[in-house]
Amino acid sequence: MKNKIIEQLNLKTQCKKYGLPLWQCPHFIFVVMGVVIMVTSLLAYFIGFRYVEDPLLICLVVMLITGFLFILSFVVVKSFENLAEASRMKLEFLAIISHQMRTPFSNLRWVIDLLNSGRVGEVQNDQQEYLKILKENSERMESLISQLLTASKFEQGKIPLKMAGFSLKTLTEKVITELKPLSNASNIEVKFECKEEIPDIFGDQDWIREVISNLLDNAIKYTKNKGEVKITIFKKGQKIYFEVKDTGAGIPKEDQKYIFEKFFRAQNILKKQTQGSGLGLFIAKSIIESHKGKIGFKSEAGEGSTFWFLLPIK
Amino acid sequence: MKKILFIEDESALQKTFRVFIEQEGYKMVSALDGESGFNLAKLEKPDLILLDLILPRLNGFEVLEKLKEDYETKEIPVIILTNLENPDDINKALELGAKTYLVKSNYTLSELVEKVKKALEEER
Numbered sequence: 001m002k003n004k005i006i007e008q009l010n011l012k013t014q015c016k017k018y019g020l021p022l023w024q025c026p027h028f029i030f031v032v033m034g035v036v037i038m039v040t041s042l043l044a045y046f047i048g049f050r051y052v053e054d055p056l057l058i059c060l061v062v063m064l065i066t067g068f069l070f071i072l073s074f075v076v077v078k079s080f081e082n083l084a085e086a087s088r089m090k091l092e093f094l095a096i097i098s099h100q101m102r103t104p105f106s107n108l109r110w111v112i113d114l115l116n117s118g119r120v121g122e123v124q125n126d127q128q129e130y131l132k133i134l135k136e137n138s139e140r141m142e143s144l145i146s147q148l149l150t151a152s153k154f155e156q157g158k159i160p161l162k163m164a165g166f167s168l169k170t171l172t173e174k175v176i177t178e179l180k181p182l183s184n185a186s187n188i189e190v191k192f193e194c195k196e197e198i199p200d201i202f203g204d205q206d207w208i209r210e211v212i213s214n215l216l217d218n219a220i221k222y223t224k225n226k227g228e229v230k231i232t233i234f235k236k237g238q239k240i241y242f243e244v245k246d247t248g249a250g251i252p253k254e255d256q257k258y259i260f261e262k263f264f265r266a267q268n269i270l271k272k273q274t275q276g277s278g279l280g281l282f283i284a285k286s287i288i289e290s291h292k293g294k295i296g297f298k299s300e301a302g303e304g305s306t307f308w309f310l311l312p313i314k
Numbered sequence: 315m316k317k318i319l320f321i322e323d324e325s326a327l328q329k330t331f332r333v334f335i336e337q338e339g340y341k342m343v344s345a346l347d348g349e350s351g352f353n354l355a356k357l358e359k360p361d362l363i364l365l366d367l368i369l370p371r372l373n374g375f376e377v378l379e380k381l382k383e384d385y386e387t388k389e390i391p392v393i394i395l396t397n398l399e400n401p402d403d404i405n406k407a408l409e410l411g412a413k414t415y416l417v418k419s420n421y422t423l424s425e426l427v428e429k430v431k432k433a434l435e436e437e438r
Contacts, residue, residue, distance in 0.1 A: 102397040103324065106418040110330040113423035119333050142419060160401055 026081040033073035041066045094152040098145050105145065108138055147279040151262060154286035161207065161290060165200040168208070168233060168240055168311070175212045176231070183220050183229070190216070191230040198235050201311045207287045208311070211295075214280045215244045215307045223248035227304070236310065239293075243308035251299040259297065260285045284309075316434055319360035320344045321351030321377065322395070323369050327418075331364075334427045340434075348372025352380050355387050362434055365412075367396040367403065375406060382411040391437055393430070 015025035022028050041062055048058035112135050114120060123131060153159050176190050183190050201208075219229045227247030234241050251259060258264045263278040288295040288309045299305035318340055322328055328344045335342050343358050345351035348369040355363060363381070367374030374394065381387045391413040396403075399417045407415050413433060416426070 099397065102419055106397060107324060107326040107330075109419070110327055110423050114330045114333055117334070117424065119337055146419070 024080075024084070026077050026084050029080055030073070030077045033069075033077060037066060037069045037073065040069060091152050091156050094148060095156075098148040098152065101145050105138070105142060109142070112138060144277050144279075147277050147283065150283055151279050151286070154283065154290070159207075159290065161204040163202060163204060165202050165314075166205045166208075167198075168201050168242065169194050169198060171205060171209055172212055172231060172233065172242070175209060175216060179213065179216055179220065182217065186220055186223070187225050188220050188223055189228050190220070191228060192232075193230065194233040196235065198233060198240055199313050201240050202314050203291045203311060208291070211284045211287050211309065212242070214284050218280065219244045219246035219248065219305075219307070222246065223304070235313075239310045239312050241308065241310055243306055245304065245306040247304040250301040250303050250305050251297070252301040256297075256299065260295075315339065315341050316362070317341045317343065317358060317360040318362050318364065318430065318434075319351070319355055319358060320364045321348065321354075321369065321374075322364070322366045323347060324366075330423060331426075334423055335430065338427060338431065340430075346370075348374065348377040352377050352387075355381060355390065356384065359386070360390060361437065362430065363390055363392045364395045364430070365392050367394060367398050367407070375410065378407065378410045378412060391433060393433060395426075 011022075011025070011027050011031065014027040015022055044062045044065055045058060048061060049055070052058050112131065115123065116131055116135065150159075172192065172194075176192060179190070216229070216231070223229055223246045229247075230245045232241075232243050232245070255264075260281050262282045264282075265278045285295050288311070291311055293309055293311040295307070295309040297305055297307040318335060320328055320331060320342060322344070323346050325346065328346075332342050332344070343354060343360065345354045349371040351363075351365070351369070352372065365374050365377060369377070372380070374396065378392055378394075381390065381392060388411075392411070394407045394412045394415045395418060396416075397418050404415045414429070416429065421429070
């Protein structure tokens, strides 16, 4: 019982449970409202004391105001709590669904692996092609599920970061090599410029790799057979600046403010290519922000886009 | 012939894994829930145990704990094979004495068989 009360009073854990920032968290707002009510009551009392003769009248007015404010704040906090609960349930739902989907999915994948291996009978030419379709699509679904899981974990603040110093330059070179098959297939040359020796940054290498890989993958995909993709890294004050510039489709003005939102996909891209989850940039933003960095872009439709991020050195 | 015990409630996973592992020249025994998995481990004394975490009757953690407490089974290496990937679960399993922790969806079937083979060779 005692523990339960203490837990209720711990604002930080309560807000974390809802996955909300402090100012949107019902518990925090409740405390703020309480302070506001106390201050206004005291102020009303002292002002009244100075200008009104009858102390009883003052007390009555102050009590009425306090009562009114109390009811008001109660209603406001209650509705906030409902909203927060809905948002928490949404997050949980997402996590459970994506987790439950993985089990039948493993079955599917293993069976495809088994058929492909030829261990249960030789696969004929035509069949091979269909199996390939099955495999590719199951991989697409797999990556969608894991992106959903990642996104929901970031929203709940449940991602532990393994922080260590590492070279952003080396990491970028690795990612470029990894994506070579994709860039070659799209006839795109990926240029990399990093003139000076840059100091190590401090962060979770795996997640930063995810960001670079995502930005580069987008740049290559949305450029397709025209032009080039260029990555530049340099030191900017106490931070490292990273950018990927492409000469691809660009992002229309009206879509720009939504680009980092979950499940959002720009109109001009959807016309050409329907694949993709709309989660990549949301995850990238979550990762960079959890590293106390900044992410952004500039773009014009038809002129290409430049996505950049800034990460602190230490 | 080396013997592997696969404790997993999804029979389809057992079926597909069996084809692979038996063609590699291993024997596989299997259980569909935690309790019979533990009993089978005591009875068959396998060279390696593959253990899922979400299981009926006894869950994977409980099975692992029992295996490591029992003098007959505590030396058998256990590989956790699951779709849970919370760092908490991973740490808990490793603390309880699991040899490795593998997330199913991160590996293809043949990669997994390689892992099992490697683990068995290390034991020799």
